[in-house]
Amino acid sequence: MGTATPPPAQAQQTIEVAEPIESQKRPVKLTGKPELIREFLARFDVFLFDCDGVLWQGDKLLPKVVETLDVLRNRGKQIVFVTNNSTKSREDYKKKLAKLGIQAEIDEIFGSAYSAAIYISRVLCLPPTERVYILGEAGIEAELRSENITFLGGTDPADSGPMTPSDYETFGPDPTVTVVLCGLDRNICYKKLARAYQFLQNPNCRFLATNIDSTFPTHGKLFPGAGSMSAPLTYMLGGRQPVSLGKPSQAMMAAIEGKFRFDKSRTCMVGDRLNTDITFGIEGGLGGTLAVLTGVNKEDDFLKEGAEVVPDAYLEMLGDLAY
Amino acid sequence: MGTATPPPAQAQQTIEVAEPIESQKRPVKLTGKPELIREFLARFDVFLFDCDGVLWQGDKLLPKVVETLDVLRNRGKQIVFVTNNSTKSREDYKKKLAKLGIQAEIDEIFGSAYSAAIYISRVLCLPPTERVYILGEAGIEAELRSENITFLGGTDPADSGPMTPSDYETFGPDPTVTVVLCGLDRNICYKKLARAYQFLQNPNCRFLATNIDSTFPTHGKLFPGAGSMSAPLTYMLGGRQPVSLGKPSQAMMAAIEGKFRFDKSRTCMVGDRLNTDITFGIEGGLGGTLAVLTGVNKEDDFLKEGAEVVPDAYLEMLGDLAY
Numbered sequence: 001m002g003t004a005t006p007p008p009a010q011a012q013q014t015i016e017v018a019e020p021i022e023s024q025k026r027p028v029k030l031t032g033k034p035e036l037i038r039e040f041l042a043r044f045d046v047f048l049f050d051c052d053g054v055l056w057q058g059d060k061l062l063p064k065v066v067e068t069l070d071v072l073r074n075r076g077k078q079i080v081f082v083t084n085n086s087t088k089s090r091e092d093y094k095k096k097l098a099k100l101g102i103q104a105e106i107d108e109i110f111g112s113a114y115s116a117a118i119y120i121s122r123v124l125c126l127p128p129t130e131r132v133y134i135l136g137e138a139g140i141e142a143e144l145r146s147e148n149i150t151f152l153g154g155t156d157p158a159d160s161g162p163m164t165p166s167d168y169e170t171f172g173p174d175p176t177v178t179v180v181l182c183g184l185d186r187n188i189c190y191k192k193l194a195r196a197y198q199f200l201q202n203p204n205c206r207f208l209a210t211n212i213d214s215t216f217p218t219h220g221k222l223f224p225g226a227g228s229m230s231a232p233l234t235y236m237l238g239g240r241q242p243v244s245l246g247k248p249s250q251a252m253m254a255a256i257e258g259k260f261r262f263d264k265s266r267t268c269m270v271g272d273r274l275n276t277d278i279t280f281g282i283e284g285g286l287g288g289t290l291a292v293l294t295g296v297n298k299e300d301d302f303l304k305e306g307a308e309v310v311p312d313a314y315l316e317m318l319g320d321l322a323y
Numbered sequence: 324m325g326t327a328t329p330p331p332a333q334a335q336q337t338i339e340v341a342e343p344i345e346s347q348k349r350p351v352k353l354t355g356k357p358e359l360i361r362e363f364l365a366r367f368d369v370f371l372f373d374c375d376g377v378l379w380q381g382d383k384l385l386p387k388v389v390e391t392l393d394v395l396r397n398r399g400k401q402i403v404f405v406t407n408n409s410t411k412s413r414e415d416y417k418k419k420l421a422k423l424g425i426q427a428e429i430d431e432i433f434g435s436a437y438s439a440a441i442y443i444s445r446v447l448c449l450p451p452t453e454r455v456y457i458l459g460e461a462g463i464e465a466e467l468r469s470e471n472i473t474f475l476g477g478t479d480p481a482d483s484g485p486m487t488p489s490d491y492e493t494f495g496p497d498p499t500v501t502v503v504l505c506g507l508d509r510n511i512c513y514k515k516l517a518r519a520y521q522f523l524q525n526p527n528c529r530f531l532a533t534n535i536d537s538t539f540p541t542h543g544k545l546f547p548g549a550g551s552m553s554a555p556l557t558y559m560l561g562g563r564q565p566v567s568l569g570k571p572s573q574a575m576m577a578a579i580e581g582k583f584r585f586d587k588s589r590t591c592m593v594g595d596r597l598n599t600d601i602t603f604g605i606e607g608g609l610g611g612t613l614a615v616l617t618g619v620n621k622e623d624d625f626l627k628e629g630a631e632v633v634p635d636a637y638l639e640m641l642g643d644l645a646y
Binding site for chain 1: 485491492494495520537542545548550551554557558559561
C-alpha cells in the first residue's frame, strides 16, 4: 500500500497552478492562485455582478470588495450590477451601494424593475394609450416612469385597505390595461390581487413579473419573494406563468444586451446562486461564470456527482480576486 | 332513408320515463319527470347540499328552494349544508340561511372552517400545549374556539399592517405552533405570509387549508379564493401542498362522517360544480350525485364526449324537485 500513497496536497496544487486554465477540470477554484486569476480575468472585458451574497450579506459589505472592483476598473473592465431586487430603482440602488462604500454610476446598475421597464417600452413597445397595473413597490414605479410608461396600482393608497362593496361591483377587465406587472410587494393585499386578476381576464392583457424568486433573503432568513406575489394569480389563472424579467430569464439578458451591446463571449457572470446567477450566465451563452461561496450555494452543490449547474470557476469570496 | 328517421323527441322522452332509473344511461335528467324524481329520492336518506349556485346565486334565493327542502324534510330526509366557504362559522351560516328564508339547525351545517377544526381536534388530536397559526378570517377562529383549539394570527391586529424592523428579527419557527391553517383571508398581507412561512420551517408543523378553491365567486365575478392564500406558501415551500379540509378532499368527507355517521350508500351529494361537489360525492363512494345547472357547470360539461366527471342525475334547478 505504501507505494500507492498519493503525493502530498501541496505538490498537487503546484502542478495545477502550472497548467493553463482551459485544460483544467471545471469548476476551477481560483482562491489563492494568482496565475489562474490573472489568466481568468484576461478572458473578459465585462463582469456582470449579482449583489446580495456576492458584494454584501444583509447590510455588511464583504471583505476586500471595494479593492476588487478597483482592480477590475483599473484594468479597464466594464462592471454591471445585476439584481433581481425590484423594490429599488437604479437611483435607490446607487445610494445603497454608496452607503456600503461602493461607488457606482446609474448606468452600471441593472435591476429587474428596470429590466421590466425596458421590456415593456422597447420590446412590447406599449402604445401611450395603454397602461400597466403594478403589483409592487416604488422601485417599479420609478423605473416605469423613467421609460414614460403610464401605470396604475403600485403604491396608490386607493389600492390598499379592505375591499369595499363597490370594489366588488366595479372591478373588472379594462381595455386600456394591457400589462399586469408583479414584483416584490410588502404591502400586498386582497384588493390588489383581485384587481390584477380582473385585468388579466382581458385576453390581451400580458402577465409579467420582475422576477419569480420564491423567497427574499434578509436578516439571515427567507421571506416571501416576488414570485410569491404572482403565485396566487398563476393559481387563479389555472397555471399561467408570468414572463419573468429577472435572472435566470433570458428576457433580462436581452434587455441588458439591448442597453450595453457587449460581446457575450468576453463577458462573465459572477454570483452566489446556481439556479439564478450561474444558470443565467450559462443559458445566456456568456464566455464564463464565476461562483462565490458567500451566499446561498456551497462548494458541494456544484462539486457533487450529478450537479446540474456547474460554474467555470469559483472563489471562497469575491475579495480573493484582489490577492 | 325515410324508414331510418328516429321517432320524434316527444315519443323518446315518454319511453325514457317509463323505464326504471337504474337502466337509464347516466346522467339522467330529472326535470319534469315526476316518476323518476320519486324513484331517485326514494334511494336516499341523507342529502348533502352545496349552497352557492344550488340554493342561491349571490344574495338571491333560487326559485322553490324552500319548498324543495320542505318536501325532503317532510319525507324524513336528513339535510346537511356542506360549504367550502371558510369565512363564516356555522352560526354565521345559519344566520345567512335564515336571512334568505331557509330555516336550518346548526347541526345541519358543515363548513370547511368547522371541518378543519374537527380535523385538528379529533384526527390530529392536537395537544393543548400546541397552537394553530391562522391565515384566515373570523369564521375559522369561531370554529377553532368551538373545539377548544388554541390559535394565533387570524384577525389579530398585530398581524396586519406593514412589517417592522423587529418583525424581520423576531419572526421564526416556534415549537408550540404545529399547524398553519389557511382559509380565504380578505385581509391577507405580507406579514401573515411571512409569519406562516417561518412557522412552516419547523419540520413538525402541518400545513392545512380549509379548502383550495382558486377563486371565490361573488357579484357575478371571480375573486381570489382560499387556495390563492396558500398558493404563495406552496410556492415558497418548493411545491408542498396543504392538506385540504374542503370539497373535494375526502378529509372533509371523513369529518362529516365522523359527526353524522350516515349510511354512505343512502346519501346523495347535490351541487353545481363537477370538480368539487360531484367529484366529492363520487370519490367519497356516496350512493348518488345530483347536479344542478344554476351554478358553475353547464349541461355540456358532463354530456360531452370524454367528460371526466359525470353525475348520476341532474336538474335545471333544485326547485324542480318540488314539482
